[in-house]
Amino acid sequence: MSDMKQLSSTPATHPVHPAEKPGVLVKAGAEPVLKATNITKWFGDNHVLRGASITVWPGETVCILGRSGSGKSTFLRSLNFLEDPTDGTVEIDGVIVGADPFHTEGSERQDRIREVRMRAGMVFQEFNLFPHLSVIENCVEAPIHVKGMDRKEAEAIAEKYLAKVGLLEKRDEYPSRLSGGQRQRVAIARALTMQPKVLLFDEPTSALDPTLVGEVLKVMADLAHEGRTMIVVTHEMDFAHEAADRVYYMDQGEFAEVGPPEQVIDAPKDPRTKEFLSRFRTLGAKK
Amino acid sequence: MHEEAQALAQSVAADEQRRSRGWQNRFRLVWGGIVLLLISFIIFSLNVEISFIQTAAPFILQGVWLTLLVSAVSICLATILAIIGALGRLSRSPLLNGIASFYVSFFRGTPLILQLLFWYLALPQIGVVLDPILCAMAALAMNYGAYMTEIFRAGIQAVPLGQREAAAALGMAPRTAFLRIVAPQAFRIIVPAIGNDFVAMLKDSALASTVGLQEILWRARNVGAKEFKTLQTFMIAGVVYWVLTIVFTAVQNRIEARLSAGDRNKATKG
Numbered sequence: 001m002s003d004m005k006q007l008s009s010t011p012a013t014h015p016v017h018p019a020e021k022p023g024v025l026v027k028a029g030a031e032p033v034l035k036a037t038n039i040t041k042w043f044g045d046n047h048v049l050r051g052a053s054i055t056v057w058p059g060e061t062v063c064i065l066g067r068s069g070s071g072k073s074t075f076l077r078s079l080n081f082l083e084d085p086t087d088g089t090v091e092i093d094g095v096i097v098g099a100d101p102f103h104t105e106g107s108e109r110q111d112r113i114r115e116v117r118m119r120a121g122m123v124f125q126e127f128n129l130f131p132h133l134s135v136i137e138n139c140v141e142a143p144i145h146v147k148g149m150d151r152k153e154a155e156a157i158a159e160k161y162l163a164k165v166g167l168l169e170k171r172d173e174y175p176s177r178l179s180g181g182q183r184q185r186v187a188i189a190r191a192l193t194m195q196p197k198v199l200l201f202d203e204p205t206s207a208l209d210p211t212l213v214g215e216v217l218k219v220m221a222d223l224a225h226e227g228r229t230m231i232v233v234t235h236e237m238d239f240a241h242e243a244a245d246r247v248y249y250m251d252q253g254e255f256a257e258v259g260p261p262e263q264v265i266d267a268p269k270d271p272r273t274k275e276f277l278s279r280f281r282t283l284g285a286k287k
Numbered sequence: 288m289h290e291e292a293q294a295l296a297q298s299v300a301a302d303e304q305r306r307s308r309g310w311q312n313r314f315r316l317v318w319g320g321i322v323l324l325l326i327s328f329i330i331f332s333l334n335v336e337i338s339f340i341q342t343a344a345p346f347i348l349q350g351v352w353l354t355l356l357v358s359a360v361s362i363c364l365a366t367i368l369a370i371i372g373a374l375g376r377l378s379r380s381p382l383l384n385g386i387a388s389f390y391v392s393f394f395r396g397t398p399l400i401l402q403l404l405f406w407y408l409a410l411p412q413i414g415v416v417l418d419p420i421l422c423a424m425a426a427l428a429m430n431y432g433a434y435m436t437e438i439f440r441a442g443i444q445a446v447p448l449g450q451r452e453a454a455a456a457l458g459m460a461p462r463t464a465f466l467r468i469v470a471p472q473a474f475r476i477i478v479p480a481i482g483n484d485f486v487a488m489l490k491d492s493a494l495a496s497t498v499g500l501q502e503i504l505w506r507a508r509n510v511g512a513k514e515f516k517t518l519q520t521f522m523i524a525g526v527v528y529w530v531l532t533i534v535f536t537a538v539q540n541r542i543e544a545r546l547s548a549g550d551r552n553k554a555t556k557g
Contacts, residue, residue: 080456082452082455082456114458114459114460115458117455117456117457117458118457118458120456121456121457122453122456122457124449124452124453124456126449128447128449128450128452128453129453130450130453130454130468130472131472132471132472132475141457141467141468142454142457142458142459145459145463145467146457146458146459146460146463147458190457191457194457194458
């Protein structure tokens with residue numbers, strides 16, 4: 001903690017990992033849509049993130065794996081500043097926000113954070129739908145009251161995405177009348193209605209009954225295949241294997257291994273990744 | 288076998304129903320007995336003088352509107368104070384939070400009757416003379432506002448953090464998130480408490496009789512004192528307050544039931 005000053009000096013250049021190459025759906029010559037550089041987080045004396053960096057090109061799906069407590073959720077939440085990182089920089093679609101551990105920057109930074117958030121839709125583990133609003137109202141709330149979108153236009157967009165997640169007929173239902181899987185699909189539609197550049201998923205199936213996981217993963221896989229840009233923190237190995245362009249394995253606040261799923265999941269090189277996946281297999285085999 | 292089990296289940300259910308009906312009958316009997324005892328006590332052991340009651344009761348009843356007016360105005364003012372107070376208690380500004388928590392501490396930490404008398408008897412010493420009705424409203428509003436501040440604060444804090452995070456993640460500014468996401472959910476938690484406090488205030492407004500406000504208790508005391516018949520007039524006043532609280536408790540239960548029905552349809556967990 002004593003070297004806080006030193007921590008807040010952000011490197012001028014964004015390091016791209018040798019294994020970070022544009023995925024198959026990325027248009028040739030496209031620039032990265034998201035660059036997170038040297039994301040560092042201290043919770044008191046606890047060094048949760050140790051300078052993790054990530055590069056994502058438009059159209060890619062990347063998965064972040066790691067055991068619980070490794071910092072992967074904190075990393076994801078730092079990308080839209082739900083966690084304010086102690087050090088590091090996030091750039092999404094040209095909007096750049098750096099860490100501000102001493103709160104020296106004013107409201108202008110808050111405005112930029114909101115710009116980042118409008119460009120990065122988020123899907124939470126616990127869905128976090130607004131219980132006092134119907135499904136359609138959940139979806140159009142932010143487009144109308146944040147983007148200033150016309151209600152008709154917002155509803156048309158929302159209906160398009162509700163149809164995509166297969167829940168258009170539930171448009172006037174309230175969240176408490178939906179199953180967990182349906183709620184999470186509505187949450188995905190809500191995030192999509194903001195028309196973000198990137199979707200962030202924070203363990204989207206971890207709170208679901210096992211029988212409901214499939215319907216959510218299917219929606220996510222469809223989105224991945226049609227070229228949505230997605231960053232997914234997950235324990236679903238099959239999903240990562242099938243849908244991800246790249247997999248990041250996080251251990252103790254840094255990325256231990258980066259690469260295509262065939263490499264990181266099937267043939268991990270790093271001993272930490274190996275150990276994690278071996279536990280996974282053992283448990284998986286018992287099922 | 289199946290039919291046997293069904294028959295058994297039916298007879299068990301019928302027996303349960305019989306027993307609960309029996310319990311309710313005995314319960315009503317107890318109430319009826321107590322009321323009957325009270326009435327006969329009044330009629331036989333006291334010189335009731337129907338003619339006196341006939342003049343006293345209307346006089347006391349005229350105080351009902353004043354009791355209702357003072358309570359209604361005070362609960363509205365208290366609600367406004369509580370909203371401001373709760374925002375203060377949740378504020379990160381040491382100034383606002385300090386003022387709000389001092390307000391709560393002071394007005395909850397001193398007797399309501401002291402506060403009332405302060406408005407009426409102490410303020411004139413510095414040249415501020417207020418009408419009794421204003422004193423009553425000020426005292427009740429400030430005192431209840433302090434209690435309700437804490438209820439409102441708890442109601443706002445009871446809205447899960449995830450709701451604020453979801454709103455923030457969608458790009459909502461804190462103010463928008465509070466007004467559109469947090470406040471409506473907190474409101475559903477708070478409304479029953481306001482009803483509760485209104486019923487309590489109906490009774491506490493009787494304290495205003497001490498500063499000469501001509502509400503129910505003041506009238507009962509004065510009309511009774513003249514002929515040394517406060518026992519009768521206090522009984523009347525008691526019944527009037529009792530009926531008022533029964534009526535408004537019923538109203539409040541209705542509102543609460545409607546809100547929780549909304550909960551079943553709408554809100555539980557996002």
